[in-house]
Structures are given as C-alpha cells and as structure tokens.
Amino acid sequence: xxxxxxxxxxxxxxxxxxxxxxxxxxxxxxxxxxxxxxxxxxxxxxxxxxxxxxxxxxxxxxxxxxxxxxxxxxxxxxxxxxxxxxxxxxxxxxxxxxxxxxxxxxxxxxxxxxxxxxxxxxxxxxxxxxxxxxxxxxxxxxxxxxxxxxxxxxxxxxxxxxxxxxxxxxxxxxxxxxxxxxxxxxxxxxxxxxxxxxxxxxxxxxxxxxxxxxxxxxxxxxxxxxxxxxxxxxxxxxxxxxxxxxxxxxxxxxxxxxxxxxxxxxxxxxxxxxxxxxxxxxxxxxxxxxxxxxxxxxxxxxxxxxxxxxxxxxxxxxxxxxxxxxxxxxxxxxxxxxxxxxxxxxxxxxxxxxxxxxxxxxxxxxxxxxxxxxxxxxxxxxxxxxxxxxxxxxxxxxxxxxxxxxxxxxxxxxxxxxxxxxxxxxxx
Ligand code: AMP
Ligand code: GLY
Numbered sequence: 001x002x003x004x005x006x007x008x009x010x011x012x013x014x015x016x017x018x019x020x021x022x023x024x025x026x027x028x029x030x031x032x033x034x035x036x037x038x039x040x041x042x043x044x045x046x047x048x049x050x051x052x053x054x055x056x057x058x059x060x061x062x063x064x065x066x067x068x069x070x071x072x073x074x075x076x077x078x079x080x081x082x083x084x085x086x087x088x089x090x091x092x093x094x095x096x097x098x099x100x101x102x103x104x105x106x107x108x109x110x111x112x113x114x115x116x117x118x119x120x121x122x123x124x125x126x127x128x129x130x131x132x133x134x135x136x137x138x139x140x141x142x143x144x145x146x147x148x149x150x151x152x153x154x155x156x157x158x159x160x161x162x163x164x165x166x167x168x169x170x171x172x173x174x175x176x177x178x179x180x181x182x183x184x185x186x187x188x189x190x191x192x193x194x195x196x197x198x199x200x201x202x203x204x205x206x207x208x209x210x211x212x213x214x215x216x217x218x219x220x221x222x223x224x225x226x227x228x229x230x231x232x233x234x235x236x237x238x239x240x241x242x243x244x245x246x247x248x249x250x251x252x253x254x255x256x257x258x259x260x261x262x263x264x265x266x267x268x269x270x271x272x273x274x275x276x277x278x279x280x281x282x283x284x285x286x287x288x289x290x291x292x293x294x295x296x297x298x299x300x301x302x303x304x305x306x307x308x309x310x311x312x313x314x315x316x317x318x319x320x321x322x323x324x325x326x327x328x329x330x331x332x333x334x335x336x337x338x339x340x341x342x343x344x345x346x347x348x349x350x351x352x353x354x355x356x357x358x359x360x361x362x363x364x365x366x367x368x369x370x371x372x373x374x375x376x377x378x379x380x381x382x383x384x385x386x387x388x389x390x391x392x393x394x395x396x397x398x399x400x401x402x403x404x405x406x407x408x409x410x411x412x413x414x415x416x417x418x419x420x421x422x423x424x425x426x427x428x
Contacts (some may be wrong), residue, residue, distance in 0.1 A: 001304065002027045004058055005041070006048045006078065007069025008034050010331070010362030010380040011289035015069060015303070016041045017360070018296040022304035029061065035371055036361025048073040051081040058087050066090070067307055074265070074285050075101040075147060090311040092265035092285050096256055099263065100285040103145050103182045110280060113251035117280040118272075120184035126170040129181055133162050139186035144169050146177030151223065155186065187281065189274040190416065192233040193291050194241070196249050196269070197306060199315040200262035203253055204306070205245060206320055207298065208236040209291035210416065215338060217412045224338045225377060228413030230328040230388050231294040234420050235273050244271065244278045252283070264311060293360050293380045294327035294391075325384040328391035328414050330399060331362070332407045337376035347371045347378070348403030356384040357398055378407060388417040 001024050005016055013036040020028055020040040031054065033043035046053050048070070058066055066082045068074050068091030077094030091097075098105040110117040118141070123129035133140065142165035144152030152174050156162035169178035195206040209231035215221035236244075248269060256263040268284035268291075287295075296303065300321040309315050334341035343363075350359045350371075360382055363375015381398050385391030392414050399409060 001025055001064045001308070002062055003065045003067060003304065004029045004031060004044075004054075004061075004063045005037075005067045005069060006031055006054065006073055008032050008037075009070065009289050009375075010360045010377060011287055011292040012069040013037050013360040013362070014293045014296045014380070014382075015067065015287070017358070018299060018303040019067070022302050024302065024304050024308075029057075029063070031057070034361050034374065035364035035366045038366060048078065049076065051076075051078050054078060055081055055085045055087070058082065059085060063087060065308055065311070069286065071100055071147065071284060071286050079265075088308065088311050090265060090307045092263055093261060095261035096263045096265070097285040099252070099256075099267070099283040101147055103143050103282065104180065106280075106283055107182060109252065109255050113255045115248050115251050115280055116277065118184040118187050120182050123181050123183065124179070126166060129166045129170075129183060130163060132183060133159065133166065136183075138162060141184045141186055142166055142169070143182040143184065144174040144178035145180040145182055146174070148174040148177045152177060153223075187272040187274055187279055189272045189279075190235045191281070192236050192271045192273060193229075193288055194236065194244055194269045194271055195287065195291070195295065196245070196267045197310045197315060198253050198263045198265065198267050199310050199313045200264045201253070201257065201313065202315040203245070203249060204310075204315050204318055204320060205241060205249075206266070207231050207295050207322065208233040208241070209288065209295060210235070210414075211288065211291055212410060212413055215410075217410050222338055224333070226288070226290045227331045227333065227410045228329055229288070229291045229294055230326060230391065230414045230417060231291065231298060232326065234417050240273065240278055244269065248278060248280050264313070266310070290329045290331055290362075290377075290380050293329040293382045297327040297358060297382050297384055298322045298325065323384065325386060326388045326391050326417070327382060327384050328388055328395055329360075329380045329382040330392075330395045330409050330413050331377050332379040332381060332399060332402070332404070332409045333377050334363070334373055334375070335406055335408050341376055342406065343372075343374050345373045345404070345406040347373060350379075351398040351401045357394055358382045359398065373404070373406065378404075387421050388414045389421055392418065
C-alpha cells in the first residue's frame with residue numbers, strides 16, 4: 001500500500017515509525033513531516049490546508065491511503081475531499097469531526113443519548129453568560145465553543161477569573177471559535193485519555209493514557225499541548241473501560257449513525273474519573289499528542305492494517321495486541337514554550353535507540369548533518385519499562401545524554417502512576 005500521512009509533530013513521527021513497520025506498506029510519504037519522519041518516510045512539502053494540493057499529490061503518486069494526524073485538517077474536512085477523489089482516508093468526515101470542532105455539538109449529543117458529562121449552558125452573548133455565572137458561583141469552567149489551539153478552556157476558581165474568560169471570548173480572543181461560549185460545571189476527579197477505533201458501526205478499544213498539560217513540575221504553569229504522557233493509565237481499570245464503552249463510546253457511535261454522520265476514525269475521549277464514574281470532558285477526532293508516542297511503543301499489532309480497516313468499515317474481527325510493559329514519553333520543549341521561544345538551535349547527537357527507548361521528533365528539521373529545533377515541543381523521549389517508574393528512569397537517563405541547552409522538560413511525568421505503584425508496593 002502507498003500511504004500519505006498528514007502532519008508534522010511528534011504524533012506523526014510516532015505514527016510514521018509504526019506504519020513503516022507494516023508488511024502491507026510499499027511507500028510512505030509524510031506531509032510536511034519533520035526531521036524524524038524523514039528517517040522512516042519521504043517528507044513532502046505540502047500544506048495540509050490546501051486540500052487540492054494534497055489530493056493532487058496523492059493522485060499523481062498513486063497513493064492508496066491517506067492518514068490524517070492533526071485536528072485542523074480533520075475538522076476542515078480534508079478527509080471528505082480525499083474520499084471524494086476515490087482515495088481511502090483515515091480521518092472522520094467534517095460532519096463527524098464536529099465532535100471535536102464544536103463543544104456545543106458534543107454537549108447536545110450527550111443530552112440526546114444520556115451520556116454522562118458536566119452540566120452546561122451555551123451562550124451567544126456576554127450579558128446572559130455573566131448573569132448565569134453570578135448565579136452559579138465557582139469553580140466553573142468557561143469554554144470557547146470552537147477549536148482554539150487547546151487554549152479556549154478556563155477552569156476558573158474565582159468569579160473574577162471567569163468574568164475575564166467570558167469577556168475574552170466575546171471580545172474575539174479566539175476569533176469565530178469564541179463567538180459562542182459553553183459554561184459547564186467543574187468536575188472533580190482524575191483525568192484519563194481513552195482511544196477507540198470506530199469504523200462507523202463497530203468499535204475497537206485501543207488503549208488508555210494520561211497526559212500532563214501544564215508546562216512545569218507539580219502541574220504548575222500555563223497549559224500546553226501536553227508535556228508528557230504514559231500508557232496505560234492505571235486509573236482506567238478494566239471495569240471502568242467497560243463502563244466507558246457502554247455509557248459513553250457506544251451511545252456516541254449510535255447517535256452519530258442515527259444522525260446520518262457515522263463516525264469513522266479514532267475517537268479520543270478525554271475523561272474525568274469522578275466518584276460517580278467516568279464522565280466525558282471532551283472528544284477529539286484524532287490521535288493524541290503526546291499520548292500516541294507511548295501507545296505506539298506498546299502496540300504489537302500492525303497499525304496500518306488497523307487504520308485501513310477503520311477507514312474502510314472492516315473492523316469486524318480485528319484485535320489489537322499490546323506489550324505488557326508501561327510506556328512513558330517526556331516532551332523536551334524549547335525554553336519559553338508555550339509562550340515565545342526561539343527556533344533553529346543546534347541539538348546534539350541523540351542517544352542510541354533500543355527496543356525500550358525511542359526518541360521521536362516533534363519540532364525538528366534537518367540541515368545537512370545537523371539537527372535543528374523547529375517548534376515549541378521539540379523531542380519526545382519515549383521508553384518502555386516493567387513499571388511506569390522504570391520507564392521514566394529510562395527516559396530521564398536518555399534526556400540527560402542530550403546536549404541541547406535551549407530545551408527544558410518536566411521531571412515528574414507519570415507521578416500519579418508512580419505514586420500508585422509505590423503505594424501498591426507498600427501494601428504488598
Ligand atoms: P478541554 O480542552 O475541553 O480538554 O479542556 C482542557 C482541560 O480543562 C481538561 O483537560 C481539563 O483538565 C480541564 N477541564 C475541562 N472541562 C472541565 C470540567 N468540566 N471540570 C474540570 N476540569 C475541566
Ligand atoms: N494531548 C492532548 C491532545 O492531543 O489534545
């Protein structure tokens with residue numbers, strides 16, 4: 001099979017690395033890719049926002065299958081345009097991707113299907129939103145309705161903070177994405193990410209993971225795209241996975257079919273595990289970044305076969321098998337991220353790879369023999385271990401060997417799992 005993967009981050013290097021191992025693969029292109037994807041595929045300079053260019057390249061190069069990595073091209077309907085040209089595509093339709101693209105769309109589906117989620121109200125104007133807020137009190141969560149590069153959510157502990165978030169949305173801080181605002185109740189619990197392949201009708205649960213969204217140790221500092229992740233997430237017991245499938249995922253798939261917009265792709269559920277059980281925080285219509293990086297290191301099955309079966313409605317009878325170890329990714333980012341940072345600094349030689357250690361590139365580019373930083377999140381050091389603690393030690397040791405003074409990372413990725421492991425040892 002000739003495959004074109006769209007995207008340029010650490011998630012795409014991880015997907016490309018795993019796709020490249022498939023016996024079904026004949027040729028892999030990544031557009032636009034990064035300094036890591038060029039090791040396992042051919043990078044092509046294409047703008048994913050230019051659908052005609054993507055389709056044109058796919059046709060000219062006899063591509064059989066397009067895989068979309070990031071959210072923006074999925075939500076913009078690149079999948080529809082690729083399929084319209086007669087090429088199979090992993091990535092839901094624009095209509096189905098509203099599960100990620102519109103918070104109020106997902107909330108309405110939850111209401112309709114009885115899916116557990118935080119109670120909410122949607123507002124199109126500032127004054128009624130402020131009135132509702134003052135009657136409700138804090139903590140409370142303010143969300144720009146549309147896509148906002150992961151920055152549209154404010155978990156407000158004070159009324160003042162909530163008022164500023166509401167004002168910001170209606171003042172155009174997130175452009176059209178903030179023209180309507182969802183205000184929802186604060187959910188208390190531990191968060192987990194859950195990934196399920198859906199072929200429109202059938203589902204195949206993949207794996208659980210936990211992300212670390214704040215920039216600094218101790219979950220302090222600004223929100224980022226994610227500074228590290230590990231898989232599986234111990235908080236997601238087999239019972240909770242079963243409940244999430246029954247109460248959240250299956251009704252979503254049924255609801256989307258009933259609307260005439262079946263969901264075909266990976267459904268990434270952001271969950272809060274509350275005292276009453278799992279509740280949906282949000283859906284994403286794509287794989288997580290950085291959650292994908294530890295997941296692919298654990299995956300034994302052929303990723304290309306699974307993604308193609310998903311895209312063509314053939315998940316029946318498919319299974320996914322996983323290594324028994326835990327996997328953990330530490331993101332090494334450019335100093336200043338998620339605010340202003342410099343690009344173009346020299347990254348020293350990367351540590352040797354083993355079966356238990358893989359350095360995925362997120363924001364890098366090659367300049368002849370040199371490797372240069374080219375983004376905010378730059379490297380994703382990913383390791384396997386018998387425990388999360390062991391995987392973390394391996395990743396930390398590898399990071400210690402990388403000479404890149406312009407970078408920083410968190411030192412406490414996986415802390416919840418490591419604490420659990422320690423407590424279990426003490427109990428045992
Ligand atoms: P989202 O972009 O919807 O994933 O929200 C970003 C982050 O805000 C989530 O990962 C949660 O940590 C937090 N968050 C969102 N909604 C809620 C909620 N209803 N209660 C508590 N925390 C939330
Ligand atoms: N790591 C969170 C996301 O991919 O949205």
